Amino acid sequence: MAIQRVLGLLQNAAQPNELANWYVDNLGFEVTGRDSLEGEWTLQLFGDIAKAGIERVVLEIGDEQLQIWGWPGVKDPTPYPECWGGNDHWFQHICLVSDDLQGIYSRLLDQGINPISTQPQCLPEWNSAAAGIWAAKFKDPAGHPLELLQFPADKGDSRWREKSRNNGLPKGIDHSAISIASTETSLRFYRNMLGLEIKGESLNHGSEQDAMDGLQGTRVAITGIGSGPHCMGVEFLHYIAPSGGRDRQHPNWSDACDRKLLMQAEAITALHELVINSELGSDCSPLVSLPAEAFAAQLGFTVRDPDGHSLVIVG
Template sequence: MKQPFKYFLLFVLAVLLNYVLAAQVTKVDAIGITVKDMNRSLPFYTDVLGFEKVSDEQVQGTSVEQLKALFGINIRVVRLKLGDEFIELTDYLTTGGRSIPEDQKSNDLSFQHIAIVVSDMELAYQQLRKHNVEHVSTSPQTLPKSIPEAEGIKAFYFHDPDGHNLELIFFPKGKGQAKWQDQNGKLFLGIDHTAIGVSNTNNSHRFYSTLLGIERKGESFNKGIEQEHLNNVQGASLHITGYRSPAGPGVEFLEYLKPGPRRLYPPHTRADDLWFWQTNMITSDAEKLYKQLKAAKYKFVSSKLIHQQQNGVHTKSFIVKDPDGHAVQITEYVNEK
């Protein structure tokens, strides 16, 4: 290869690499959950699970209508914090979305949860029992030696008042992030990750890692009676893959190898349907990422890249669907350096 052409090719590759990296996700922010009645959901998350309210806002107008692809909406958004992580509860005041089906299972592709880290599983489980929380798991499960990547981890699935799936998780020493061993006398410590049902790990990897830039951290293959009772899926055998951006909670893929995905993500889902979660992510260049995802033929909720001005902050944002239909909101804070 002649030297001038070689240098030109390296220059082009460097420019393309910079173009991609500049547009990727820098942080997983709040996990968004759609609720039916804020006055019912808010006490559950604060009084039962120990979240603290950060903000409580009402939003309406053309920008949010275009972002959510719903006309005539007025939404109440409450931002809550647990440890270093955040969730956002959204109550649609002017429209009524559909409820989560009572027969939803953990291997439905609409499945999503947040994993709430606890310092003591038995005490946390007692707290849930005291408030008559609905079980998904038969009881808290301790994952066995046959799953070496997860050995000793304790977990329990349950429902919030709207039927959203939530998880309690306890990490023994040597498992999970080091910060989960720094308990400071608290029972509920933070959010380790949000988990989503996926039909094909490789397809989801391309979306979340290749395009969004979230780094793959590890995987495990989970099966056995403990896993079956945790997910409440008989014969469950899962390929679980963990991803993490430079900041915020992780994103975990749950691919059911057996018995396989039960139901697809509902194709005509609206943002006010209660099974609609959205994982909020921060980027330094929303427009570039919007164009890349458009070019890759992913489906969008938002009609276009949305500019919003609120409380003196200018944002650019859009909501896109991953390969299985889970919503991801990408936001750039223009005023922040």
């Protein structure tokens, strides 16, 4: 009774096809499907906002999937706030691995992307867990945060050393990082309930972290969790400083910031029973039967974690 794999993410956009084309043209994603999700099961998972269906473009990169969703029945989806940072608890980024971070990032800047980092950063030698990793953060045209990583030879999953792509294009999704209020609280959900394991921990700070996050005086406790080797993971970002990270208020499935982790579970009926009878039960949907074309799974449910980040769990 545990999560077997993080399959990818689902994210919202006013123009799904347009945003999908940007990911294809600039980051090397591949479109593998375009369709609409409709039926009573969508209402059971997402409520009345799904009455008009969900427009979907399915993208793949490496072993991972990114689905871009549009909500035709929602007239004015809630956008990202005008001013926000990585310490706000709705923050969630997708981390892509490249062998040519500088080249890709330069091309993106030339095309007018909105940077979060002041410039790509090489994490310092004193930080043994991350020393030598290059990183840069930016936003896609819809405002969704992204991160590029380039690992040195002694860091990262072995799959990143085994794969290569022309022009340094990203090879896959290493993890999705979520900003949280409490590591202990998040571990009670993701580890104790969902069965994910701690893969690594570090405390990042200093000028490099400030420049990477676009913040000042940064001290962030990072906890990586996952289901096994060679799989996409989840990363907790607990910002000790700067303080004042805001909680998400009244989350909605169609909000611009509502990225959804797509997870595959074994013994999904028992897992759903555990979650719906927990303190998060009020944010857990019924367990519903899924059409095969939806997620290549028979059953699924949705739930929000303690900070309001959303998950779609199938099995």
